[in-house]
Amino acid sequence: MDDDVFATAHARDMIAADQASAMLGIEVTSASPGEAIVRMRVRADMLNGFHVIHGGLVFAVADTAFALACNETDAVTLAAGADIVFLTSAHEGEVLTATAQRRSLVGRAGVYDVRVQADDGRMVAEFRGRSLTTRRPVPDRSIPEKDMP
Template structure:
């Protein structure tokens, strides 16, 4: 991949993140991004936990969904999710630093499929997420 495509991917994700108030609330830190790939990190906060004192399932799901959105849009075509699923493997607690890594598995003109791994800071797998996106004809203007 050329530096130009990485620059464009970053510009697209910058534009998305600017208006993505939920990802901002999550406290997402962008670690790495390129076409078809995105790695994000965040810290689980107390207000993200449920009555079992573990992270609400929506927290890891939301982090994975943001990684999916950034990775799938990074090619330049606007993409929206049409189907997603998650398997929660290990509980997360307040203070846990988690990473989501989204990787493209398949891409056609209209549909793309991504796998997202959610891992604890130790590298322990916490969740597996799969996302399918519809690739619109609309290009990002960045």
């Protein structure tokens, strides 16, 4: 992951500590306030019983793009809710690209849309996330225990 793709240190630090996205092999292409693009290659261990990507993992790649886009400032911003519409399936070896864009930001509440596409341009899913900027301080990465609730 190249640090140059990040517009804010907060987003860079957040994704660096995101073990779930790392385990899924999610790569950040770009991350700037209100926008983000991430990619994930579909692996054999990501397939469901019908040999297509598990819907939860499509949600995960969209959610990672959403998280990067909505953490626009140094304030901790979390999902308040999200919906996804699955449009088609993806298969082993395909690369999914999730592109997130802010639609509105009023006070501490935001709305972000994420398009998930396969590498051939097929639209795999559309995701809408609702964010809430908390009053929590940014976690001190040098003291992991401070991240615990």
